[in-house]
Amino acid sequence: MECSCEQNIPYELIIEGDMGGDPIWCSHCGSNLDIDEISISEGLKEELWDWMTRYGEWIDWDKDKLLPNGIEFEVEHNRQGMELTEKAKKELEGKHKIKFSPSTSARRYANARKFWRR
Template sequence: MECCCESGKTNDLKIEGDIGADPFWCNICYCNLEMERLPISDELAKELSSWIVQYGEWIDWENDTLLPGAIQLEEEFNQAGAALAEKAKQELDGKYKITYSPAKSVEMYN
């Protein structure tokens, strides 16, 4: 997979939520990677796309505070992300190393 590393390629990927970004990142240079360039199923791509738009639903962005129930919402987001990372590991078996980086917004606000 092409990335911003000195070599220009990586097989060490992480799945992480962020606003306005695809869920795949180089785990070395932290370059955001285009999901469409990975050999994953359409079903997994749709699940990841649905998951990623939920990032930050526990944050009141206008007031820079957590919403009521933020801990639970972030935990549910992280559980879903971990499950999707496992699916990605299965589909990309042997081609890429996949890790999951959970959201830690609640920690940042406490």
């Protein structure tokens, strides 16, 4: 597992949902890391992939707008992400420091909609 940091081996990791890529990132340089190169169980890898594929389900991408109950969908997605982060912390204890980066896209869409109504 390599990143763009000077030492090429990340110690601090971030679990974050995104469109495409893997759900694990280097906290320092922002490199997207190959989940298959991280020593977590296959079960947790599958859970992280499943969680990642649901990123953005609160947005109608064709109409570029927030779906009804979109904020609630995002809150639930973030709750699940926190649970997966806790599992990863247990599996990687002593090897990596891990934190979770929650999604805020639903709130940005909601705020943009309020702005354009003025």
